Amino acid sequence: MIKVNVSELGRILGDMYNKAPHGDQVAKIHLFGVKYADVILRNNLSVKDIVARSGINPSYATEVSKGIKLSVYVVPKE
Template structure:
């Protein structure tokens, strides 16, 4: 997966989330796609730019990637 594809997935998760859960979706994205981000050695800043989401939420993505070492997302 390339940066543009990751950005599109992040944008989709964020923009289609219920209004009060949008920021949580950034963290969930980080958890779900941490392996791709780390294996591809992709910059989280580049992914945020590709998503079109305000870069002030970069910290939320970073938190999600770090949390991926300790949690797995539930399938709803």
């Protein structure tokens, strides 16, 4: 698997948030946490740093963390 860095994950998160339909932004943040939980955890990356690089509100780090926790229980649809 390709190692993804904090900057790239921040860009992806920002894109997911900004391209989400109105009202679905938080769900997209959770989805990001689900999709990238393995990479974030395996590489011991900082969720706060990823969110900071994304350009979204820093308080959304909590929502990314929720998605990471959900990743144990859900599989994203493609």
